[in-house]
Amino acid sequence: MEKFLICLLLPVLMAVSCPSPPTAPQKEKEKLNFAYVPAVPDTTNNYPLEPMSERTAFEYFKDEKLLIGWNVGNSLDAFTNGRANETGWGNPGINQELFDGVKKAGFDIVRIPVTWMGYIGPAPDHHITKEYLDRVAEVAEMAHKAGLKAIINLHHDGSHDSGWISINRAAASKEGYNEVTSKFVRVWQQIATYFRNHGDWLIFEPMNEIHDGNWGNGSIPWPQSDILNDWNRFFTQVVRETGANNASRYLVIPGYSTNIRHTMADYFLLPPDSASNRQIVTFHYYDPYEFGIAGTRYEWGSSSDKNKVANDFAPFKTKYIDNKIPVIIGEAGAVRQPYPEDKAKEDKARQNRLDYLSWVFGKAKENGLVPIYWDNGLLSGNGEKFGLFNRNTGQPNSPESDACIKAMIKAVK
Numbered sequence: 001m002e003k004f005l006i007c008l009l010l011p012v013l014m015a016v017s018c019p020s021p022p023t024a025p026q027k028e029k030e031k032l033n034f035a036y037v038p039a040v041p042d043t044t045n046n047y048p049l050e051p052m053s054e055r056t057a058f059e060y061f062k063d064e065k066l067l068i069g070w071n072v073g074n075s076l077d078a079f080t081n082g083r084a085n086e087t088g089w090g091n092p093g094i095n096q097e098l099f100d101g102v103k104k105a106g107f108d109i110v111r112i113p114v115t116w117m118g119y120i121g122p123a124p125d126h127h128i129t130k131e132y133l134d135r136v137a138e139v140a141e142m143a144h145k146a147g148l149k150a151i152i153n154l155h156h157d158g159s160h161d162s163g164w165i166s167i168n169r170a171a172a173s174k175e176g177y178n179e180v181t182s183k184f185v186r187v188w189q190q191i192a193t194y195f196r197n198h199g200d201w202l203i204f205e206p207m208n209e210i211h212d213g214n215w216g217n218g219s220i221p222w223p224q225s226d227i228l229n230d231w232n233r234f235f236t237q238v239v240r241e242t243g244a245n246n247a248s249r250y251l252v253i254p255g256y257s258t259n260i261r262h263t264m265a266d267y268f269l270l271p272p273d274s275a276s277n278r279q280i281v282t283f284h285y286y287d288p289y290e291f292g293i294a295g296t297r298y299e300w301g302s303s304s305d306k307n308k309v310a311n312d313f314a315p316f317k318t319k320y321i322d323n324k325i326p327v328i329i330g331e332a333g334a335v336r337q338p339y340p341e342d343k344a345k346e347d348k349a350r351q352n353r354l355d356y357l358s359w360v361f362g363k364a365k366e367n368g369l370v371p372i373y374w375d376n377g378l379l380s381g382n383g384e385k386f387g388l389f390n391r392n393t394g395q396p397n398s399p400e401s402d403a404c405i406k407a408m409i410k411a412v413k
Helices: 057-063 096-105 130-145 167-172 174-194 224-241 289-294 303-319 343-366 399-412
Strands: 069-072 109-112 149-153 202-205 251-254 279-285 327-332 370-375
Touching: 057 279, 069 327, 096 130, 109 130, 109 327, 109 370, 130 149, 130 174, 167 174, 167 224, 174 224, 224 251, 251 327, 279 303, 289 343, 303 343, 327 343, 343 370, 343 399, 370 399
Parallel strands: 069 109, 069 370, 109 149, 149 202, 202 251, 251 279, 279 327, 327 370
Antiparallel strands: none
């Protein structure tokens, strides 16, 4: 593809920024000017200003003993016909019992994936519906009440085939870049404004698995890598400039497609931040794909399998953990593989899954990483069977799931 400069000329945001080759120091780029005032004021929240820690992100994770997390997947991130739909993918509405059960099981953090599309108004204001902001807040506060830290994000808004945070569109033209980026900035402006009084138990993550359709396989062309750095930078700046507790809130920073290799690459840059040492790096891990997600391989546990995990995680300790930057594995796990016609094979698959979860989560702990299990609520039927908890009661949904939960907790605590 022919290289070009995509200058951010957002009349709405009075922006003055141009992507440059990935080798250019990001700190040399000019900042956006977020002086735009919407015609209708953004939704605010009368949530009382909570105390905020003065600890670094690394100190916070250590002092609060944040060792393991859980995703409430396929709920607020679910969507139908281009509109977020909490119950649209078969799970019931999130309730307090669920989070109470997750906390009781031994988890410390809950990642709450949120899809916002369908609740975002037209340009230039891109107003988010108040009722939806209220619902996201209600769910986050349930997690807090249960004693869990919480992460909220923009999730399937960044789906490469149906979401509006399209890196392909942004890379294709100046107009596409301006369109996607201005909406991204406005959406985060509103989310950050709404949640700015919440305490440090609430953490923001800008987006999920942004990629061009290839899931991070192979190399990524410029300017995609630079655009992702831009979005992380704009996210950081817009959150900070909304003030109150956001001036020092802990922020998760993802690499391209949250792929382990791209997150370790030189072209992935942590953005400049007016708050020192408040950033958290993230990547996702389901390797090997055939075992972790596809369910086409039921055997796992060879020396090669185990060494790969160790070799994948060790560089994160050297690059980030040893430099006091916390790392979360924002999604991790392995699907349940039922073989009802072959009991011996099914028993082997179940044991290998237990061994995988124990090893992966144990190696994460050994390297100072915090793994967050992906649970989509599915135990049977079609689809990826990651479900461990009954979404109504907060209890393990089967003895097999209970064993998986205990294996992960034992591996890190």
